[in-house]
Amino acid sequence: MSAEPGKPGAMDAGRARGQRPARPVVELDHVTRILTDEPQPVTLVRDITLRVDEGEFMAITGPSGSGKSSLIYLIGLLDSPTSGRIILDGIDTSRADKARKERLRLTRIGFVFQFHFLLPEFTALENVLLPMRKLGALSDRAMLARGLDLLGQFGLSDAAAKKPHQLSGGERQRVAIARALANDPLLLVADEPTGNLDSKNSELVFSLFDRLAREAGKTVISVTHDPEMARMTHRQIRILDGALVADSG
Amino acid sequence: MAALAKIALAYVMGRKRQTLVSVLGVTMGVGFFIGIAAMMQGFQQFFIQKIIDVSPHVTIRDEYREAPRQPAAMGYRGAAIELRGIKPKDEPRGIRSARRIIDALSRRSDLAVGPTLTGQAFLRYGGKDTGVTLLGIDPAREARVSNLVNDLVEGKLSDLQSNPNGIIIGKGIAKKTGLKRGDYVSVVSSAGVILRMKVVGVFETGILALDDRQAYVRLKKNQVLQRRENVINQIRLRLADVEQAERVAREIEARYRYRTESWKETQKNVLSIFVIQNGVMYTSVGAIMLVAGFGIYNIISTVVNEKRHDIAILKSIGFSERDIRIIFLLQGLMAGVAGCLLGWALGRGIIEGLASVRLDIEQIIRTQGFILNRSFWNYAIAGALAIIAATVSAWLPARKAAAVDPVDIIRGAA
Known part of the structure; x- marks a missing residue:
């Protein structure tokens, strides 16, 4: 079920990028996020400045409630900062409107969550095809080929026609990763992707991320509270009370 | 997209049963709308068509819309004058200088003119008196003014011409009195004149108010019966284009000042009932649609x-x-379209079902079954309503x- 490294496929698409000198994919410039609609304003992210380069595999660690997830939602453009700038692939997103952010999410960012969030009515393959269908850049045939290829790379060839409830937890999470990669994004963001998985599957997911970063040149940023997992990454940052307190890079 | x-x-299919229920709501709304509308419009259109066929499009009557003004008021316009106790002049009833009006109207090519004297009379036959409205007509002109020629089930209109003492009675009268063509009957007018007349024809319009109440004699005969020699109290007109009735009526009234009614005004009681009927129908169908909308909203x-x-x-x-937003609007639209299609089938079924029912209706009109309007428009309107309701509910x-x-x-x- 594991995929051999170096297999030709979608994961290689970014390899050429990886060989060039490092360029920033995500830049945070004094980013702060405050929830104001609460009775008392809550500061989720406190003045974080950070740069993550192409091909980096970085872990965001910290105790629960420290603001790790809030930070990853900001990086993934699901949320907007109260102040500061987030620059994605050279584009200042603080000036981007909603439609532009949606477009960026569709084309440059892939999301993986703790829960697989697969659409239960659709097969694994259909789930992987969703972002491609939304983008509409490929022909139906090309989408199908790419979807099957992605599933194949994650050892899910047999799962293509299965519905999510027919898959194991590890398989579902890998389908979700394949879906996140469907439009060949630059950046893969993951929020506790192994939170619901056993150690074997967790390792599998992180080694997949590692490969994506090394071989395909993807930038992978993953929130994890598991030090085991964090050690598999190239760089770890630690968040405490919304502030960046340690950065191994 | x-x-x-x-x-x-996928979302629709994921909740098949509930979706089906909301779809069926729409189906009912559309189906019943089509069915009920077909029945009601069928009846109404039949009735209106009959009215247009059997009654004159425009009737000039020997009366005025407003009471005559006092001579003093005419003499001093705008002045505050009132003389009490003045009795209006007793004018003989009937249209004055009717001949002149008839001649003038006869020259017009867009209408046919039928001078008429109407009056009440009894048909005395077999010891029973049956009240009728007697229309004195000119048989030659009548053929062009009303549909009487086609409504005759026995005899011919020309029989009235050849038989000066002839009378044509409605089917309902014939049934009630037992009179048949060729029978003699005593006609007693309200003026007290009694004439012995021969039944030369029986007509049936399908409208009971006419079939049970009306009889035709020659104009001259009615003038004798009513003791009103040379008097004409109605001029009935038939237009080439019935849509012009309103305009022509206004034009004639403005010119001759006699109260002139289009068929719509003459029948306004019935037509206003239709308006209420339609209101009730659209309200109840609207209510079904509303409920269907709630169903869709709910799902x-x-x-x-x-x-x-x-x-x-x-x-x-x-x-x-x-x-x-589009995903969920589409869902509503799918329910609406499915309901609409099923509703069309149901509506068609209801219409065919009603069409196969054979029964004698003798209320206002007389038919052997439901008269149905199978207009494409009812399908279109019901479908549009369904889809709008579904989309709004999904919004x-x-x-x-x-x-x-x-x-x-x-x-x-x-």
Whole structure:
């Protein structure tokens, strides 16, 4: 079920990028996020400045409630900062409107969550095809080929026609990763992707991320509270009370 | 768009039974609308067509719309004068200088003129008196003024011409009195004149008010019966274009000052009942649609609540708020279209079912079954209503879905 490294496929698409000198994919410039609609304003992210380069595999660690997830939602453009700038692939997103952010999410960012969030009515393959269908850049045939290829790379060839409830937890999470990669994004963001998985599957997911970063040149940023997992990454940052307190890079 | 339709369809199929229930709501609305509208419009159109056929399009009567003004008021216009106790002059009833009006109107090519004297009379036959409205007509002109020629079930209109003492009676009168063609009957007018007349024809219009009440004699005969020699109290007109009735009536009234009614005014009691009938029909069908709309609203709201995770993930993938809204609007649209199609089938079924019913209706009109209007428009209107209702009902939940904040959902799930 594991995929051999170096297999030709979608994961290689970014390899050429990886060989060039490092360029920033995500830049945070004094980013702060405050929830104001609460009775008392809550500061989720406190003045974080950070740069993550192409091909980096970085872990965001910290105790629960420290603001790790809030930070990853900001990086993934699901949320907007109260102040500061987030620059994605050279584009200042603080000036981007909603439609532009949606477009960026569709084309440059892939999301993986703790829960697989697969659409239960659709097969694994259909789930992987969703972002491609939304983008509409490929022909139906090309989408199908790419979807099957992605599933194949994650050892899910047999799962293509299965519905999510027919898959194991590890398989579902890998389908979700394949879906996140469907439009060949630059950046893969993951929020506790192994939170619901056993150690074997967790390792599998992180080694997949590692490969994506090394071989395909993807930038992978993953929130994890598991030090085991964090050690598999190239760089770890630690968040405490919304502030960046340690950065191994 | 294809992706959105796929998702919408999957959501619909994911709740087949509930969707079916809401679809059936729409089906009922559309089906019954078509069925009821066919029945009511069929009846109404039949009735109106009959009215247009049997009665004159425009009638000039020997009366004025307003009471005559006092001579003093005419002499001093705008002055505050009132003389009490003045009796208006007793004018002989009837249209004055009717001949002149008839001649003038006869020269027009857009209408046919039928001078008439109407009056009340009894038919005395077999010891029984039957009240009738007697129309004194000119048989030659009548053929062009009303549809009497075609409504005759026995005899011919020309028999009235050749038989000066002839009378044509309605089918209902014939049935009530037992009179048949060729029988003699005593006609007693309200003026006290009695004539012995021969039944030369029987007509049936299908409208009971006429068939049970009306009889035709020659104009001269009625003038004798009513003791009103040379008097004409109605001029009945038939127009080449019935749509012009209103305009022609106003024009003639303005010119001759006699009260002139179009068929719409003459029949306004019945027509106003139609308006109420239609109001009741549209209200009840509207209520069914409303309930169907609630059904759709309900199912889509349920799906929206159930699919919040899906909505969050779709948004994180890059689907826009508009995309999400479209997904749920499409869902409503699918229910609406499915309900509409099924409703068309149901409506068609109801119409065919009604059409196969054979029964004698003798209320206002007389037919052997339901008269149905199979107009394409009822299908179109019902379909449009269904689709609008479905889309509007889907709009609120769709908006709610579009407003889902993925961060809230994902945070809540973690």
